[in-house]
Amino acid sequence: xxxxxxxxxVDEFLNYIRFFKIAHHVNGRIRVKAAWxxxxxxQHIDRDQVERIIAQINGITDYRVNLRALSVVxxxxxxxxxxxxxxxxxxxxxxxxxxxxxRMKLLTHLE
Numbered sequence: 001x002x003x004x005x006x007x008x009x010v011d012e013f014l015n016y017i018r019f020f021k022i023a024h025h026v027n028g029r030i031r032v033k034a035a036w037x038x039x040x041x042x043q044h045i046d047r048d049q050v051e052r053i054i055a056q057i058n059g060i061t062d063y064r065v066n067l068r069a070l071s072v073v074x075x076x077x078x079x080x081x082x083x084x085x086x087x088x089x090x091x092x093x094x095x096x097x098x099x100x101x102x103r104m105k106l107l108t109h110l111e
């Protein structure tokens with residue numbers, strides 16, 4: 001597998017996360033769920049690629065993908081990826097113009 005730059009990892013992660021909303025979030029663990037209306041777009045996404053991207057993000061300690069429920073549970077280290085950053089990621093669907101700002105914050109946390 002080729003190593004991806006932090007920029008490429010973050011860009012791919014943001015491309016995928018836009019389909020999901022926060023279903024449940026406590027410090028250190030988040031569950032995101034896709035709306036059924038996103039299912040058509042998600043069927044073309046390579047699950048292995050999504051898992052590779054998630055696995056390369058510093059601070060994510062574990063994850064589980066549930067295709068039937070259209071959800072992903074991510075366990076993370078809040079000292080690397082703070083709770084507030086995940087909340088901002090969860091707001092991307094409603095505020096797509098914040099993508100660049102959130103991208104820069106995520107990159108800062110990954111350095």
